[in-house]
Amino acid sequence: MPHLVIEYAKNLEDRISVAALVSSAQEAMHSSGLFASHTIKTRAKAYDQFIAGEHGDSFIHAEIRLLAGRGAKERETLSSAVFNCLCQFADGVPAVSVEVREMDPSCYSKRVPF
Numbered sequence: 001m002p003h004l005v006i007e008y009a010k011n012l013e014d015r016i017s018v019a020a021l022v023s024s025a026q027e028a029m030h031s032s033g034l035f036a037s038h039t040i041k042t043r044a045k046a047y048d049q050f051i052a053g054e055h056g057d058s059f060i061h062a063e064i065r066l067l068a069g070r071g072a073k074e075r076e077t078l079s080s081a082v083f084n085c086l087c088q089f090a091d092g093v094p095a096v097s098v099e100v101r102e103m104d105p106s107c108y109s110k111r112v113p114f
Contacts, residue, residue, distance in 0.1 A: 001110070003041045003065040004029055004082065009058035010046035012093065018044050021089045025062065028085040032078050034070070052095045059095035060086050068102040075100045 004025055008018070026042040029035060052059040062082050066075070083098040090096045 001039050001041075001067060002029060002035055003063075004043070005063045005065070006042070006044040006086075007059075007061045007063070008044060008046055009050060009052065009060075009093075010048050012058050012060070013046065015092070016089045018046075021060075021086070024085050024088065025082055028081045029064070029078070032074075032081050034074060034078060056095045058093050059097075060090055060093055061095075062086060062098045064098065064100045065103050066100065067105050067108065070102070 006022065006025060008021075012018075022042050022044050026037075026040055029040045029042070030037040050059065064078060064082060070078075079098045079100050083096065086096050086098065
């Protein structure tokens, strides 16, 4: 069920393979041992307009959304795994960040296959 949303500066598309970034980040989530691979939903979104600090001509940010219930150590391990993955693609990128957010299960709805 986890969602991994990767936001990045569109100008990075000239320097990195976004498809490889998404695939590697998906694998980092799976390798954490916290999720079955078929449950992880990973996607990327490019931004044309942004300000990434004083010297930021680009950025990569990942938001990991989980249903509540994981311990702090599990969330920290997951954050580190995804961060390390992003950094492999971030040569020359001044701003790289990861945030883990817990979702309230009473406010989350999803459609499952029939």
